[in-house]
Amino acid sequence: MIPTISATALSRRYRDQIALDDVSLTIEPGTVTGLLGRNGAGKTTLMRIVTGLEFPTAGDLRVFGEVPAENDAVLRRMVFVREEQVYPDFQVRHAIRVASWFYPNWSEDLAGQLMADFAIPPRRRIKRLSRGMRSAVGIVIGLAARAELTLFDEPYAGLDAVARQLFYDRLLAEFAEHPRTIVLSTHLIDEVADLLEHVVMLDHGRVVLDAPADDVRGTGMTVSGPATAVEEFVAGRTVWHRQRLGSRASVTVADSLDFAEQAKARAMNLSLEPLSLQQLLVHAAGVSADEKVSA
Amino acid sequence: MPALDDGTPLFVQIAEQLADDIVDGTLAEGARVPSTNELAAFYRINPATAAKGINLLVDDGVVEKRRGIGMFVAAGAQEQLRAGRRKRFAEQYVDPMLAEANRLRIDTDTLVSLIRGPGWHNGGSRP
Numbered sequence: 001m002i003p004t005i006s007a008t009a010l011s012r013r014y015r016d017q018i019a020l021d022d023v024s025l026t027i028e029p030g031t032v033t034g035l036l037g038r039n040g041a042g043k044t045t046l047m048r049i050v051t052g053l054e055f056p057t058a059g060d061l062r063v064f065g066e067v068p069a070e071n072d073a074v075l076r077r078m079v080f081v082r083e084e085q086v087y088p089d090f091q092v093r094h095a096i097r098v099a100s101w102f103y104p105n106w107s108e109d110l111a112g113q114l115m116a117d118f119a120i121p122p123r124r125r126i127k128r129l130s131r132g133m134r135s136a137v138g139i140v141i142g143l144a145a146r147a148e149l150t151l152f153d154e155p156y157a158g159l160d161a162v163a164r165q166l167f168y169d170r171l172l173a174e175f176a177e178h179p180r181t182i183v184l185s186t187h188l189i190d191e192v193a194d195l196l197e198h199v200v201m202l203d204h205g206r207v208v209l210d211a212p213a214d215d216v217r218g219t220g221m222t223v224s225g226p227a228t229a230v231e232e233f234v235a236g237r238t239v240w241h242r243q244r245l246g247s248r249a250s251v252t253v254a255d256s257l258d259f260a261e262q263a264k265a266r267a268m269n270l271s272l273e274p275l276s277l278q279q280l281l282v283h284a285a286g287v288s289a290d291e292k293v294s295a
Numbered sequence: 296m297p298a299l300d301d302g303t304p305l306f307v308q309i310a311e312q313l314a315d316d317i318v319d320g321t322l323a324e325g326a327r328v329p330s331t332n333e334l335a336a337f338y339r340i341n342p343a344t345a346a347k348g349i350n351l352l353v354d355d356g357v358v359e360k361r362r363g364i365g366m367f368v369a370a371g372a373q374e375q376l377r378a379g380r381r382k383r384f385a386e387q388y389v390d391p392m393l394a395e396a397n398r399l400r401i402d403t404d405t406l407v408s409l410i411r412g413p414g415w416h417n418g419g420s421r422p
Contacts, residue, residue, distance in 0.1 A: 031343070169336070169339070172342070176331075176332040176335055176342045194339055194344075196341060213305075213344075214304040214305065214306060217303075217305065218304055263390065
């Protein structure tokens with residue numbers, strides 16, 4: 001099967017700055033991938049190259065096996081919803097109609113339903129919408145396009161928690177009924193963690209983590225209890241973080257613990273707390289950039 | 296939405312929750328198991344993860360696929376799951392209890408009387 005996205009030794013430089021540094025990855029069809037990382041990690045640059053808005057400085061990037069730049073046949077198979085997308089001075093319904101001409105799998109029904117769900121006034125000029133409403137317009141277009149490759153780059157500036165939950169629910173329902181490849185870049189990692197099948201994390205333009213979400217979960221555990229017992233238990237393991245308060249210690253280790261090890265820890269009166277995806281990525285980002293975290 | 300714990304992989308948790316339902320009879324033998332899309336929407340997880348969870352049960356023979364109709368609880372599933380859990384009962388429940396009892400200096404006789412006499416939950420300090 002041809003991967004939806006494949007990058008080989010991809011680099012992008014702007015004068016003295018390296019936005020992407022030797023990035024190699026593949027994204028398989030029909031998956032939901034989280035593209036995670038701090039601001040300036042290279043997420044948007046990668047998405048811009050994928051959508052043909054930018055050229056790589058070196059390396060190769062393919063979408064559906066082809067180079068996307070100026071390749072209309074490929075570009076029509078993908079939709080890119082950007083943070084703070086700028087629209088022409090249209091009414092909402094006109095922007096939606098223009099989008100409907102571009103995407104071959106566009107669903108008018110879905111667009112109408114999502115407009116109602118997010119309570120977007122169709123006759124309002126986009127420029128007069130609130131920030132959250134503008135984000136919602138992007139989400140409507142991104143989902144209703146039913147494009148084989150759907151990229152969301154921080155799609156929810158200004159959306160409140162209720163509207164974000166609505167987005168996640170609609171995204172899941174759409175993905176279930178009309179499978180497609182979804183790449184979602186976000187800071188709200190723990191909110192989306194359970195939706196993801198695959199996780200790619202960039203840091204300073206490099207891939208520091210590229211693994212199935214199921215493998216990432218359960219990696220990393222915080223062990224706490226009496227300091228001597230904690231130290232005995234974590235001896236020989238990769239330690240990410242160490243904290244002490246009086247006679248108690250709390251140590252975060254990189255390993256996943258099997259059932260026997262967990263039982264042993266409990267027998268030693270230690271408490272175990274798994275890391276959330278967000279906490280895990282904070283630690284992964286702390287690992288020096290040239291050391292790849294294997295999950 | 297029922298919250299899923301952190302830690303164990305989500306698909307394992309999905310399988311365990313379905314197994315719980317089969318063990319306590321909520322999902323009777325021959326009953327239809329929720330589809331991956333139903334599970335995905337209910338738990339707000341990726342449908343592939345839900346499918347992986349169901350497949351764990353299919354591999355164990357607890358759930359069977361009927362082509363074009365869906366997934367169903369297999370005959371004998373309840374007993375099979377119970378037997379498996381009985382085997383793990385000691386290490387999952389008894390061993391941790393003994394370890395804690397040992398820490399609290401509760402001797403075996405007191406422990407046994409605790410188990411025999413429900414409602415006697417004031418710390419075990421009474422003879």
